[in-house]
Each structure stands twice: as C-alpha cells, then as structure tokens.
Amino acid sequence: MFNTTSFTCVGLRGKPRRAYPDRSSAEDGASHVLAVYGKRMVPYRCNRCDLWHLCPIDRHTPSYYSNTCSKQVYDSEDAAFRRARILAQERGTRLRVYVCPYGEGWHLTSSH
Numbered sequence: 001m002f003n004t005t006s007f008t009c010v011g012l013r014g015k016p017r018r019a020y021p022d023r024s025s026a027e028d029g030a031s032h033v034l035a036v037y038g039k040r041m042v043p044y045r046c047n048r049c050d051l052w053h054l055c056p057i058d059r060h061t062p063s064y065y066s067n068t069c070s071k072q073v074y075d076s077e078d079a080a081f082r083r084a085r086i087l088a089q090e091r092g093t094r095l096r097v098y099v100c101p102y103g104e105g106w107h108l109t110s111s112h
Helices: 023-037 077-091
Strands: 007-010 016-018 041-045 052-056 063-066 071-074 096-099 106-109
Touching: 016 052, 023 041, 023 052, 071 077, 077 096, 077 106
Parallel strands: none
Antiparallel strands: 007 016, 041 052, 063 071, 071 106, 096 106
C-alpha cells in the first residue's frame, strides 16, 4: 500500500504525526484516508522535520519560513486569514494579517 517512515512531529492532541518520506507516499496515504474514513486530506512538506504529513483540507494553509524577514509567510492573503481564524478558534488568539514589507507574501501579527 503506502510506506511510512516514522512518527516525528506531534499533532494538536499530543499524538505523533505519521510521516511519509515523499509526496507520492503522502498522496497514497491521503487516498487511503479518503477511502477508509471519508476524510479529505492534503499532503504537505513539514518545515520542522522535512518529511511529509497529511492535513485536513479545510485546515490547510500553505506557508514557509522566510530567511529574509525571519517569519512565516503565507502565499496569499486568503491563506493568512484562514490561519488567523483557525488560531482564533483553537487558541483564542486574535491575529491581524499584513503584507510582507519585503514582498514575500503575507504575515500574521498579534499587535494592533
């Protein structure tokens, strides 16, 4: 079926996340989850462990760490707003979205 390597990162509930060695294996995992559990998942490459994990499609907000501005960057304003809403629901943290001064995308900040 699909080949996983190990459990590397920890999820929201403190459980280890399944890690896949490459995108193809993660896509196979997403297909398996859809077929067995009916949940739509999307593969993403982890910034921490450099392996691949799965994320529910409604929580997926692609981002990357920028060495230029030393912050998480979201490619679109919509992705940044979605992440801010998710964090507000989960942690009660109110965040504001703003455009990167270096032109890399969008950031989140707690300052007003």
